[in-house]
Amino acid sequence: MRALVWHGKNDVRVEQMPDPKILNPRDVILRVTTTAICGSDLHLVNGVIPSMQAGDILGHEFMGEVVEVGKENQKLKVGDRVVVPFTIACGGCFFCEKALWSLCDNSNPNAWMAEKLWGYSTSGLFGYSHLTGGYAGGQAEYVRVPYSDVGPLKIPASVTDEQVLFLSDIxxxxxxxxxxxxxxxxxxxxxxxxxxxxxxxxxxxxxxxxxxxxxxxxxxxxxxxxxxxxxxxxxxxxxxxxxxxxxxxxxxxxxxxxxxxxxxxxxxxxxxxxxxxxxxxxxxxxxxxxxxxxxxxxxxxxxxxxxxxxxxxxxxxxxxxxxxxxxxxxxxGQTHMMRYMQPLLERIERGELDPSFVITHRFPLARAAEAYDLFGRKQDGCIKVVMKPHDLVH
Amino acid sequence: MKKNEVAMSAHTVNISETERWLSSIAGAAMILSGLKQRSVGGALRAASGAALLTRGASGYCPAYASVGRSYSRIYDTREALGGRCGVHVDESITINRPAADVWAIWRDFESLPNYIPSLKSVTRTDATRFHWEAIGPGRRSIAWDAEILNEIPNELIAWRTIGEPDVVSAGSVRFVQSKGRGDTQVHVRLQYEPAGGKSTAAIAWLFGKEPGQLIRAGLRRFKAIIETGEAPTTAGQAHGKRSLLHYAQRSHA
The missing domain is CATH 3.40.50.720 (NAD(P)-binding Rossmann-like Domain)
Known part of the structure; x- marks a missing residue:
């Protein structure tokens, strides 16, 4: 597959690599249909967030279609259309039970790093440095979603990708x-x-x-x-x-x-x-x-x-x-995503909200590096970029 | 982890009642005979006698404590771990399950390798004894036999190594259910012998420079599996081209 890869300060590139695989029983693999660049991705590109490694795939705002389901996942099935929250939550710890989803105790495999810096570890995040887990992000054609029976929200066919994509973060x-x-x-x-x-x-x-x-x-x-x-x-x-x-x-x-x-x-x-x-x-x-x-x-x-x-x-x-x-x-703090996603989806379905108004630019994933540059320098009136990973138009 | 912890050592009892009396009587006799001689040798004997008397009166033997040994009637292994010597690890984690559940999972030693990646196998050899094998970097394996010293259902499990193991150690796990909540604090205390030679070398690579870190990682994994059914990981995930530095760091990890 192709994905947007971090190589250092102001150096992101689209590269070819093997597709992601199911690694844990509750994972799914998603075929990403729409993804976006977040303002916080610019902190990574500007090199102000520590513990990035060359080769990391960026992107924490994405949605898509389930193409493969782990054997312990009872909630999702192949073909489901979902928006994925940028925070990863296990659903079984003290914090998840209190709906403090972004403070999940279990989802960060590099908890020891975060503990050194912050005393305690917060949840894992997609594509946001190894301090918060080092999970591969969703500015890619495919992405692995861990604990996917907790976070991802199923989306009805009546709304478009662009109407609901921003339920993933902003x-x-x-x-x-x-x-x-x-x-x-x-x-x-x-x-x-x-x-x-x-x-x-x-x-x-x-x-x-x-x-x-x-x-x-x-x-x-x-x-x-x-x-x-x-x-x-x-x-x-x-x-x-x-x-x-x-x-x-x-x-x-x-x-x-x-x-x-x-x-x-x-x-x-x-x-x-x-x-x-x-x-x-x-x-x-x-x-x-x-x-x-x-x-x-x-x-x-x-x-x-x-x-x-x-x-x-x-x-x-x-x-x-x-x-x-x-x-x-x-x-x-980071957002307790699952408190808000369902009620906000309902507002979008009722027509009370349409967050797609922020979108100013649309790019194919192949031109992601150019999109980062445009967004980072706030050129051409750029406020929000969305990308279509499977769009082959150059 | 708290290194050089003197935890309770000066106040704990690890000698049996009979031995305390024998120690005290022998100590008193040595002091009397040593003082009578009024010579250097006599003074030394008196001093040794004083040590024995102290040992008898306090019921605490530093030599016993350093190997995690206790023959006291009280027989609390939490005290056996309190010697001045050795490296101490003291780590805790809170698990979102009642103490009875967590205790039962831990007590099933033979399943512990599922939770702690560096453990290769644990095999029961009799009612209270187990053979442990661990594997680490370089695929080198070390083994030891351990016996359960103390067991209080839903509260405590304690063990120590026996025979001539690669690792001389003793440890306890305490389970404390939070008041008014369904979760359990798990406190692990571990002490191992820095005697030098093979055991020190073995323990050094097993635990790395920070023994607490490995125990902490194991506890975190144990908690994640109990609470979520799996341990979080990114090993084997998709990534772009890594730098040489990345692989260099990996091989040191």
Whole structure:
């Protein structure tokens, strides 16, 4: 088969290799029909997530058709059409029983690595470094899905791939980010980052009763999408001081909750962002948390800071004093996918939601390297790329 | 893992009641006769006597403890593992099953190779004795015989090696059911003899530099199989072209 393979910083290639095989009794093999590039894949390509190995297959947003079923899998059969969540969960541990799916105790075969860095291991993830299992990803023609009687969601024929593909990550992730804000009717929610997760979070915040959503970015077409498609007010941080602006338009009180949909590689133009960038280049820092600092600073007293953006290491100069003095609540983490996939599918089926609005580009898998470059540099208005692994059109 | 742990050693009893009395009487006699002589030899004898007296009074013998031996009436193997000598491993994991289930699975020693990849086989030789064989890097195998020292259903299993094994060790597994929950904490304590020679070399490659790590990996696998029916793996999965570095790291692993 062909798959998109990581070889190093800014070096991804499409290669030919043997097809995946069933390795465990609960596995299935999927023929991938549609897959996408996630903003968090760029962290891998930019080389800021440790424990990648040359030859790793990327991709954690994918769906397809079951072509082979392990002997202990009672749930799926050949021909089923499924969306696969990016977190892998066993379904049998303490955490899975509490629906804390992304904190599964058993699905990471490299748990010892994660324990060294984080104290305890979280769930395995597809195509996202060996710290979280080193599982081969789904930017491929075929993919092996472990514990596949727990995560994958069967999809009815009445909806298209593009309507449901984002149930694999960004839609539940944006939704959980908004749910974590504990939105009360009429609340004001500020969202940093208008990439795909930010867009889903804006949409979800309105669904959950927010009165106003304020979206912060510096990319023109992303701000436009937030405003025109999703009804948010916008702040362009390259022209305006975010804190002053937020304070002014909320009548001096600040947003009730703040969502950091950016994570460890924020690009802010502020002084601290440049210092972070220099430190990261010199391996003096692991993460660049300038958005998180801003969110903590701007959040109203007693508000919630919700973090769907990915962080991995040790953060410098986080204004914990402000967080403490204002009595903030922090909610964060990888998404507990299976809490949200079924209810969100139902909303899509009822026509209340169509997350395919974020798609700006479609590529065959053969041109995946080019797609990464375009997406990474935000060229040509690129917000979200989907790829068809079996599409032979070049 | 806690190396150099002195766990309870100074306060535990590993000598039988009779031996304690004999030890104390002999010690007292040696002190008296040694002090009478008022010479270097006499002082040494008195000092040895003092050690024997202490041993008798405290009921603790460091020499016994270091090989995980206990002849005490209390006969708690958790104490037998508490010597100052040797390398200690102390690892625990929580398994989402009641203690009775987990205990029964563990007690079936002959099935343990299904959970612990480095174990080749475990064969019962009589009611409380088992022959163990392990295999590791280089396909070299080592073997030892062990007997069950103590067994409390749903709570404790303890063993030690017997005869002249490649590995001198003793260990216990304690099962503690969480209050008000259906899960069980499994605590493994293992001590092995760093006596030098063959056994040290064998144990060194069996456990690597961090003996706790292998035990921890085994426990994790044991837990995964019990909770999910399989151990998570990526061995044999699809991948692109690996670098030479990757294979170099693999061969060292």
């Amino acid at each position: 839609l539940p992730t944006g939704y959980q980010a908004a749910e974590n804000c504990d939105i009360q009717p009429g609340d004001t929610v500020a969202v940093w980052g208008c990439g795909p997760v930010g867009q889903m979070a804006i949409r979800s915040a309105f669904l959950l009763g927010a009165g106003r959503v304020i979206a912060i970015d510096n990319v023109c077409e992303r701000l436009e999408m937030a405003r025109d498609r999703n009804g948010a007010e916008t702040i362009d941080f390259s022209h305006q001081d975010v804190f002053d602006r937020l304070k002014t338009i909320t009548g001096g009180r600040g947003p009730d909750s703040c969502i950091d949909a950016v994570g460890l590689e924020s690009h802010g133009g502020s002084f601290d962002a440049y210092v972070d960038k220099a430190k990261m280049a010199l391996y003096l820092a692991t993460d660049r948390p300038s958005v998180l600092r801003q969110a903590i600073h701007a959040c109203r007293k007693g508000g919630v800071v919700s973090v769907p953006g990915v962080y991995g290491g040790f953060l410098d100069k986080v204004p914990f004093g402000a967080a403490f003095q204002k009595g903030l609540t922090f909610k964060m």
